[in-house]
Amino acid sequence: MFISKFSRLGAHAIKDLVKARSITPRTSYVPAVQNSYSQALGHKSFCTTAEKVSEEVNEEKQNVSVTFVDKDGEEKNIKVPFGMSMLEAAHENDIELEGACEGSLACSTCHVIVMDVDYYNKLEDPADEENDMLDLAFGLSETSRLGCQIIAKPEINGIRLALPVATRNFAVDGYKPKPH
Amino acid sequence: MAIFGKLRWISRSFTSLPANPLRICVVGSGPAGFYTAEKILKAHKGVEVDIVDRLPTPFGLVRSGVAPDHPETKIVINQFSRVSQNDRCSFIGNVSVGSSVSLPELRQMYNALLAYGAESDRALGIPGEELGGVYAAREFVWWYNGHPDCRNLAPDLTSTDTAVILGQGNVALDAARILLRPTVELARTDITSHALDALEESSIRKVYLVGRRGPVQAACTAKELREVLGIKDVSIHVKQADLVTTPADEVEMKNNRIRRRVYELISKAASSGPSPPLPGQRELHFVFFRKPDRFLESDDRSGHVAGVHLEETTLEGDDLGKRIAVGTGIFDDISCGLVLKSIGYKSVAIDSLPFDHYKGIVPNVGGRVLSDSTGDLPQYETGLYVCGWLKRGPTGIIATNLYCAEETVASISEDIGKGVLTSNSSKPGREGLLQLLDSRNIRVVQFDDWEKIDAEEKELGNLKNKPREKLATWEELLQVASE
Numbered sequence: 266m267f268i269s270k271f272s273r274l275g276a277h278a279i280k281d282l283v284k285a286r287s288i289t290p291r292t293s294y295v296p297a298v299q300n301s302y303s304q305a306l307g308h309k310s311f312c313t314t315a316e317k318v319s320e321e322v323n324e325e326k327q328n329v330s331v332t333f334v335d336k337d338g339e340e341k342n343i344k345v346p347f348g349m350s351m352l353e354a355a356h357e358n359d360i361e362l363e364g365a366c367e368g369s370l371a372c373s374t375c376h377v378i379v380m381d382v383d384y385y386n387k388l389e390d391p392a393d394e395e396n397d398m399l400d401l402a403f404g405l406s407e408t409s410r411l412g413c414q415i416i417a418k419p420e421i422n423g424i425r426l427a428l429p430v431a432t433r434n435f436a437v438d439g440y441k442p443k444p445h
Numbered sequence: 446m447a448i449f450g451k452l453r454w455i456s457r458s459f460t461s462l463p464a465n466p467l468r469i470c471v472v473g474s475g476p477a478g479f480y481t482a483e484k485i486l487k488a489h490k491g492v493e494v495d496i497v498d499r500l501p502t503p504f505g506l507v508r509s510g511v512a513p514d515h516p517e518t519k520i521v522i523n524q525f526s527r528v529s530q531n532d533r534c535s536f537i538g539n540v541s542v543g544s545s546v547s548l549p550e551l552r553q554m555y556n557a558l559l560a561y562g563a564e565s566d567r568a569l570g571i572p573g574e575e576l577g578g579v580y581a582a583r584e585f586v587w588w589y590n591g592h593p594d595c596r597n598l599a600p601d602l603t604s605t606d607t608a609v610i611l612g613q614g615n616v617a618l619d620a621a622r623i624l625l626r627p628t629v630e631l632a633r634t635d636i637t638s639h640a641l642d643a644l645e646e647s648s649i650r651k652v653y654l655v656g657r658r659g660p661v662q663a664a665c666t667a668k669e670l671r672e673v674l675g676i677k678d679v680s681i682h683v684k685q686a687d688l689v690t691t692p693a694d695e696v697e698m699k700n701n702r703i704r705r706r707v708y709e710l711i712s713k714a715a716s717s718g719p720s721p722p723l724p725g726q727r728e729l730h731f732v733f734f735r736k737p738d739r740f741l742e743s744d745d746r747s748g749h750v751a752g753v754h755l756e757e758t759t760l761e762g763d764d765l766g767k768r769i770a771v772g773t774g775i776f777d778d779i780s781c782g783l784v785l786k787s788i789g790y791k792s793v794a795i796d797s798l799p800f801d802h803y804k805g806i807v808p809n810v811g812g813r814v815l816s817d818s819t820g821d822l823p824q825y826e827t828g829l830y831v832c833g834w835l836k837r838g839p840t841g842i843i844a845t846n847l848y849c850a851e852e853t854v855a856s857i858s859e860d861i862g863k864g865v866l867t868s869n870s871s872k873p874g875r876e877g878l879l880q881l882l883d884s885r886n887i888r889v890v891q892f893d894d895w896e897k898i899d900a901e902e903k904e905l906g907n908l909k910n911k912p913r914e915k916l917a918t919w920e921e922l923l924q925v926a927s928e
Contacts (some may be wrong), residue, residue: 311642321739340907363844365521366517366518369521374847393671394668396667396706397666397671397706398668400667400702400703400706403844
């Protein structure tokens with residue numbers, strides 16, 4: 266992915282946060298992977314107390330923890346069931362993520378920045394259609410994705426998504442005209 | 446009937462608001478108008494917003510600009526409809542600011558936010574521009590999208606096999622695609638029947654997309670380009686020589702991912718080359734480094750265009766992004782019977798509104814309108830704001846207005862906070878406007894009247910396996926609205 270002028274400005278806002286993230290992990294990572302083997306055996310009879318507690322949490326957990334960081338730096342942590350898109354999850358939790366085309370890959374308004382490159386790499390590569398829309402997104406960065414295309418799966422438990430700081434890029438003077 | 450409606454409105458405005466709500470009138474119900482209204486309503490619980498439009502139908506270019514075969518782009522209408530349904534918001538259609546009501550009159554009743562876009566066109570200013578068969582792309586788009594102002598455009602698609610489109614932005618690509626797409630595909634969209642009928646009879650088999658500069662500078666974007674390159678039964682023609690890039694081009698592509706992806710798509714299309722022409726196959730030609738010098742008049746058909754006289758160009762200027770096309774004195778012609786100029790829209794000025802005729806926008810800072818005063822210090826027009834194309838010029842996508850609206854609403858909020866904008870009992874708002882319009886016999890269209898139009902269009906569309914059949918004349922629209 267090429268970094269454009271916009272992405273430099275957009276990424277600026279979250280650079281510090283990203284640095285902090287990679288040095289000091291916030292909370293302990295709770296794997297949400299369903300262990301079908303232990304399920305089949307009846308996990309309770311085979312585990313130590315500590316493992317038992319975390320696996321009980323696994324059994325019930327059909328969701329992932331996601332944190333949204335808005336343009337003012339305010340954080341909101343939500344639980345997103347497997348299979349739900351981040352856009353849908355944001356709307357269900359009153360997070361201000363626009364979705365003009367309601368997930369049809371016809372706009373870029375649900376653009377989010379994945380704050381950790383490790384989590385970004387766990388996502389499937391964007392299709393051409395998504396890249397076409399990302400081309401037009403404000404505050405584009407190297408770890409940008411469309412919220413409607415990020416689907417909750419166990420591997421992304423703990424993912425942090427920043428809403429782009431668009432107003433910082435928006436200037437009437439020297440504004441780069443966008444195609445329409 | 447009309448009186449009932451008015452009483453309902455007046456009672457609504459007294460239910461949830463403070464005694465003297467701040468009243469803002471948004472002029473224009475396209476994306477700029479609706480995003481602004483939404484943000485104002487959200488930020489200020491004591492404000493009443495009315496959205497006025499000169500058409501009986503809302504949504505601006507989402508309805509009249511987005512191509513019929515791009516229905517997903519129109520989904521944002523759902524969000525805009527929810528805004529209209531807010532208790533503190535009302536859509537007032539069939540009201541033209543500048544003729545039904547003047548701007549000074551409106552400003553006596555409301556604080557005003559102008560978001561009426563750009564309904565005119567840049568002119569080339571070359572000989573023959575007035576010939577028959579030469580249209581602005583905007584007119585052609587309005588025609589196939591059922592805008593009542595272009596219902597009778599009647600472009601002649603049967604006397605020629607070639608159309609030339611000047612410009613290579615997404616609007617130019619839309620026009621090319623509508624001319625070249627198999628009509629069976631178009632028949633399932635919300636394209637108007639009068640346009641579909643004309644396209645079914647069309648003899649146009651070749652479309653030229655002509656740009657002054659090179660493929661690196663083409664103004665279109667990847668998605669639209671990919672789409673037009675993939676139209677069924679259309680062969681793509683690009684000259685290999687036009688693909689040669691300069692070091693300046695390479696730098697431009699390195700800095701701009703859109704430019705790079707567009708260039709790669711065009712380049713790939715050129716190298717795969719057109720297959721030998723099959724019977725009935727249509728052609729799309731990308732012509733680069735040509736600027737129009739004049740339009741040629743037909744010998745057989747006086748007053749009608751027969752071709753475009755083009756001058757080859759070369760790019761000059763080191764400053765990236767400011768490289769311009771300069772004529773070389775070498776000319777050639779393309780024969781054609783239809784020309785669409787897709788070189789940019791232009792806003793229309795109205796009385797008593799400061800206007801920059803060179804840039805085609807209302808002079809403003811952050812959405813606050815600047816007065817015409819010639820003094821040293823900039824002065825702002827109190828209670829007058831702009832948003833959208835009227836503020837920034839006619840570029841950008843629907844989403845661009847999201848950020849534009851945020852900026853203007855930030856200025857409005859600041860002014861409310863500073864006491865520059867106060868709710869004032871002498872600003873009668875909606876009641877005043879409706880009384881004035883009534884005295885001038887102007888029949889307004891409310892949102893639920895638009896819903897009657899919407900329902901009728903969907904029902905008519907159902908009969909033809911289309912999402913809707915648009916009512917494309919003023920008479921039909923107003924008649925259904927008042928049922």
